[in-house]
Amino acid sequence: MPKIAPPPGVSDIFPDEATAWLQLESAARKVFGLYGFGELRTPIFEFTEVFQRGLGGETEVVQKEMYTFEDRGGRSLTLRPEGTAGVMRALSATDAANGVEHRVFYMGPMFRGERPAAGRKRQFHQVGVENVGRAASPGLDAEAIAMLCHFLEEIGITGFNLLINTRGVASDRPAAEQALAEHFRPHLAEMCDDCRARIDRNVWRILDCKQACCRPFIESAPDPAQFFSAESRDYFRKVCDLLTEQGIPFTVDPRLVRGLDYYVHTVFELTHSGLGAQNAIAGGGRYELQLPGLRNPIPGVGFAAGMERLLIVRDALGVTPPPAPVPKVYLASLGDAALAFNTSFAAKLRHAGISAAIDYDAKSMKSQMRAADRMKAEYVIVVGDSELEAQSAKLKHMADGREIEVKLSLDGVLAALAADAETK
RNA sequence: GUGGGUGUAGCUCAGUUGGUGGAGCGUCUGACUGUGGCUCAGAAUGUCGCGGGUUCGAGUCCCGUCUCCCACCCCA
Numbered sequence: 001m002p003k004i005a006p007p008p009g010v011s012d013i014f015p016d017e018a019t020a021w022l023q024l025e026s027a028a029r030k031v032f033g034l035y036g037f038g039e040l041r042t043p044i045f046e047f048t049e050v051f052q053r054g055l056g057g058e059t060e061v062v063q064k065e066m067y068t069f070e071d072r073g074g075r076s077l078t079l080r081p082e083g084t085a086g087v088m089r090a091l092s093a094t095d096a097a098n099g100v101e102h103r104v105f106y107m108g109p110m111f112r113g114e115r116p117a118a119g120r121k122r123q124f125h126q127v128g129v130e131n132v133g134r135a136a137s138p139g140l141d142a143e144a145i146a147m148l149c150h151f152l153e154e155i156g157i158t159g160f161n162l163l164i165n166t167r168g169v170a171s172d173r174p175a176a177e178q179a180l181a182e183h184f185r186p187h188l189a190e191m192c193d194d195c196r197a198r199i200d201r202n203v204w205r206i207l208d209c210k211q212a213c214c215r216p217f218i219e220s221a222p223d224p225a226q227f228f229s230a231e232s233r234d235y236f237r238k239v240c241d242l243l244t245e246q247g248i249p250f251t252v253d254p255r256l257v258r259g260l261d262y263y264v265h266t267v268f269e270l271t272h273s274g275l276g277a278q279n280a281i282a283g284g285g286r287y288e289l290q291l292p293g294l295r296n297p298i299p300g301v302g303f304a305a306g307m308e309r310l311l312i313v314r315d316a317l318g319v320t321p322p323p324a325p326v327p328k329v330y331l332a333s334l335g336d337a338a339l340a341f342n343t344s345f346a347a348k349l350r351h352a353g354i355s356a357a358i359d360y361d362a363k364s365m366k367s368q369m370r371a372a373d374r375m376k377a378e379y380v381i382v383v384g385d386s387e388l389e390a391q392s393a394k395l396k397h398m399a400d401g402r403e404i405e406v407k408l409s410l411d412g413v414l415a416a417l418a419a420d421a422e423t424k
Numbered sequence: 425g426u427g428g429g430u431g432u433a434g435c436u437c438a439g440u441u442g443g444u445g446g447a448g449c450g451u452c453u454g455a456c457u458g459u460g461g462c463u464c465a466g467a468a469u470g471u472c473g474c475g476g477g478u479u480c481g482a483g484u485c486c487c488g489u490c491u492c493c494c495a496c497c498c499c500a
Contacts, residue, residue, distance in 0.1 A: 005473090005490090005491065005492090008490090008491070008492085060497085060498055060499080061498085061499080064425080064498095065498080065499090082499095082500085110500080112498090112499080112500095114425095114497085114498070114499080115425075115426090115496090115497085115498095116492080116493085117493085117494065117495070117496090117497095118493080118494065118495090119500080120498085120499075120500080124500065125500090126500060127500095128500090194497085208498090210496090210497085210498095211496095211497095258499085259498065259499055260499095269499095269500095270500095276494080276495090277494085277495065277496085277497095278498090278499070278500080280499065280500060281500070282500065283499080283500065303500095304500060305500065306499085306500025307500080308500080309500060310500090332458090332459080334458060364453090364454095364458090365458050365459060365460095366453090366454085366458095366459075366460080367452080367453085368459085368460090369459050369460040369461095370460055370461090371460085372459095372460065373460040373461060374460085374461095377460095380459080380460080382458070382459065384458060386458090394459095396459075396460090398460070398461090401459095401460090401461095403459095
């Protein structure tokens with residue numbers, strides 16, 4: 001039990017666990033690279049207004065989940081609660097604002113002051129993609145979704161559900177909002193407190209409510225998309241057609257609204273059972289992000305996946321992460337002269353790209369062999385006075401116990417390792 | 425923010441009606457002086473989450489607090 005624990009909802013990732021993270025990260029780089037996306041590393045914190053303006057002041061995230069503090073000059077800063085706003089802030093200084101396409105991805109920690117639960121941390125990690133600058137296009141939307149599915153396939157996640165919906169554009173909304181409000185208002189007395197507040201602040205969020213008392217009214221609610229313009233509905237149909245043509249299964253869910261206000265047109269969410277109540281592993285959509293200091297919002301489409309959740313799902317599916325790296329050669333030392341020799345010999349091996357382990361306490365033979373076994377060293381070389389004398393030692397293969405006589409030099413060991421690898 | 429569960433050795437967990445804290449695994453040492461895994465023998469290790477209270481005496485009972493887990497909520 002640690003004397004001092006980390007703050008609630010954050011945790012350490014130890015080396016044996018980190019291998020799984022590295023695997024996810026390199027899979028992301030590989031897959032996104034195939035689509036022409038490059039990595040953009042933005043700061044962990046931004047001026048608070050980047051998120052306030054970007055995500056919408058009415059969103060849950062902005063209202064009560066942000067870690068906000070003042071710097072020494074009294075300016076308000078916020079630890080990023082999601083990745084898109086920071087990416088857009090960075091790209092706002094480029095020609096993305098003039099309609100030039102930027103394809104970027106990011107990965108890293110995000111911060112939200114929520115109550116921790118299964119698959120939910122206060123510092124969590126997202127890997128995300130943004131295609132920014134180009135005007136809205138069903139092709140780009142479908143490509144983002146296809147890329148997300150490709151990524152999941154690459155990391156061994158199967159059996160997920162893809163839900164998609166359209167949120168229309170700003171001019172589509174008033175008619176739909178009015179229809180929704182008219183539908184819900186007569187039943188408000190029977191609905192939950194949150195929804196009573198939401199009807200005036202943001203009717204859409206009612207569709208997202210999971211309260212049992214609200215559900216019947218939500219299910220009988222009209223599909224907002226039916227009030228959208230023909231252009232918007234056509235846009236969404238094209239997205240669906242493109243997915244179908246690529247053989248990507250999906251479900252249209254008219255209730256899917258998502259929590260951030262910046263979405264327009266296509267929104268999607270990827271869920272997986274076996275995660276507990278937090279069943280969303282990734283989500284995204286098309287957006288128009290309004291940033292401070294910019295006259296017009298910048299268009300984009302993207303998604304973010306929760307890395308912790310991906311790992312939980314992967315684990316549940318029985319995908320085993322690669323083992324932590326083990327030393328190729330353990331150098332056992334008998335006596336001070338041997339230890340001195342091994343110290344510099346280990347350095348030579350490491351510079352030659354061979355991982356080497358050594359115990360500077362140079363305890364008993366038995367304890368060194370045990371240490372080599374425990375760290376799963378592939379080979380052991382025992383060096384004592386007689387080996388130094390002869391400039392020759394035995395290279396022992398730990399798995400099967402066979403020993404090979406080798407010259408006690410870098411070339412000698414490298415040659416023996418190469419030869420032994422071939423015989424296997 | 426609300427509710428439920430939980431907290432004992434590095435890990436997984438026992439701990440009987442309150443009476444000087446245990447097991448397994450792991451670790452360390454050793455079993456014909458320089459060869460691991462198996463076996464055997466020994467050893468080390470805990471402010472029993474933290475703070476109060478009741479009591480002659482609290483890991484055990486009471487109160488508070490925090491963590492973690494689970495759910496609500498929200499989302500990734």
